[in-house]
Amino acid sequence: MPNDVKTNGVEPRNESVMNLAGQLVRLMILVMVLLTALLVVSMLFDAPLGAKANPGHPINPAKAPWYFLGLQELVSYSAFIGGIVVPTLIVIVLLLIPYIDRKPVGIGVWFAKGRWIQNIFFGLCVLAMIVLIIIGMYFRGEYWNFILPWAN
Amino acid sequence: MGTTDKKSKNAAPKNGGHVIMDLPKNIYRSVIREKTTLRDQSESEPVSDNFFVHVLPVSPLEHPRFGYTLGLGVISMSLFLIVAATGMLMLFYYVPSTEQAYERIVDLNATVSFGRIVRNIHRWGAHGMVAAVFLHMCRVFFTGAYKPPREFSWVIGVFLFLVTLVFSYTGYLLTWDQLAYWGTTVGTSIAGYTPILGDTIQFLMLGGTTVGQETLLRFYVLHVFVLPLLMVTLLGLHFWRIRKDGGLAYQNGNERD
Structure with a gap:
């Protein structure tokens, strides 16, 4: 509790203080910056709206929203692996992470040295997904054929 | 803690007090729920007793480190409210x-x-x-x-x-x-x-x-x-x-x- 924290003269302590107003002000600033940014983006760019749905005329390629393009890229190799196995595995691994990696090492520190294996593993998975999304977004044309975005 | 057993001067008397004389005080207390006896508890009440802010920490760090969370949780929640x-x-x-x-x-x-x-x-x-x-x-x-x-x-x-x-x-x-x-x-x-x-x-x-x-x-x-x-x-x-x-x-x- 605030008044009982001893500094011991070792390092400057970052004490916890009763400061509701300060918290609310910080919260408000963040929300206002966010809201302003979102308003500006929304005034500059319109949300996409294509032609009315026509079940008789498929569009080519039919791309998923960007956050699913990584999976769609995997699906183009194998629908079962990319669409079922990989997403299921991702979810299972995500759910198990805190029950597998329980050692109290590097808690509350960015990229703690004691956790380099975990960080590299997770980082590579994130990187792989981002690369797949970029491929799906820019390097895939009709019939999901490989294209170069600057070619046409 | 130091003040564990110290009674707040606002604590209600055992016999319930005077009905008429204590009426304003009793109404006030019933609204803001101020009848705690512990200092830490009463200091935490502005946060813990308010529905709208009770999700916040009672005593945050004096110097919050934005670089630690990058505000991403708050941003996610705010975006959810805006989208809703x-x-x-x-x-x-x-x-x-x-x-x-x-x-x-x-x-x-x-x-x-x-x-x-x-x-x-x-x-x-x-x-x-x-x-x-x-x-x-x-x-x-x-x-x-x-x-x-x-x-x-x-x-x-x-x-x-x-x-x-x-x-x-x-x-x-x-x-x-x-x-x-x-x-x-x-x-x-x-x-x-x-x-x-x-x-x-x-x-x-x-x-x-x-x-x-x-x-x-x-x-x-x-x-x-x-x-x-x-x-x-x-x-x-x-x-x-x-x-x-x-x-x-x-x-x-x-x-x-």
């Missing part, structure tokens, strides 16, 4: 019918006051939320903040991420344009590759064998009722666990004993 607010406005205009949905959105864009900007905020806010929730998850991983006692908070977070994705996915169809229609056709056909239950799942999602009126209605009900309910419930659980597990992870190791 704009979504509620659009509910007044949208009709989940294959004959009307698209025209209603064209109208919303062209003739409804502020219709276009409300839809734009909803769409970009939703994209932003998917990104923010994902980055929040990365932050929690790279700071090791999911370790005991916060395991279950992480698990709820994974479900919140999934709900966010399904939210976006169901909203994608509602515009009933070409991209929505064929995107959903591709997406639901993937569900058909699930072993054994594939066809059943696909039929359940579509309400038929192709994307049509039943699909639109199903996605609509999920998007505007089921998922919001699920999201709010999980968010409540998530925030509750954050407080019960001791707040931000970095406070435990360095600042608390």
Whole structure:
């Protein structure tokens, strides 16, 4: 509790203080910056709206929203692996992470040295997904054929 | 602590006090619930007794480290509120019918006051939320903040991420344009590759064998009722666990004993 924290003269302590107003002000600033940014983006760019749905005329390629393009890229190799196995595995691994990696090492520190294996593993998975999304977004044309975005 | 047994001077007398004389004081107390006897407890009351701020820490650090959380949780939550607010406005205009949905959105864009900007905020806010929730998850991983006692908070977070994705996915169809229609056709056909239950799942999602009126209605009900309910419930659980597990992870190791 605030008044009982001893500094011991070792390092400057970052004490916890009763400061509701300060918290609310910080919260408000963040929300206002966010809201302003979102308003500006929304005034500059319109949300996409294509032609009315026509079940008789498929569009080519039919791309998923960007956050699913990584999976769609995997699906183009194998629908079962990319669409079922990989997403299921991702979810299972995500759910198990805190029950597998329980050692109290590097808690509350960015990229703690004691956790380099975990960080590299997770980082590579994130990187792989981002690369797949970029491929799906820019390097895939009709019939999901490989294209170069600057070619046409 | 030091003040453990010290009675607050505002503590009610044992016999209940004078009915008339103490009336204003009693009313005041009954509203703000100030009858604590412990100093720490009374100091924490502005936070813990107020419904709207009780999710905040009672005593945050004097010098909060923005570089630690990057505000990603707050950003995710704020975007959810913004998207919910704009979504509620659009509910007044949208009709989940294959004959009307698209025209209603064209109208919303062209003739409804502020219709276009409300839809734009909803769409970009939703994209932003998917990104923010994902980055929040990365932050929690790279700071090791999911370790005991916060395991279950992480698990709820994974479900919140999934709900966010399904939210976006169901909203994608509602515009009933070409991209929505064929995107959903591709997406639901993937569900058909699930072993054994594939066809059943696909039929359940579509309400038929192709994307049509039943699909639109199903996605609509999920998007505007089921998922919001699920999201709010999980968010409540998530925030509750954050407080019960001791707040931000970095406070435990360095600042608390």
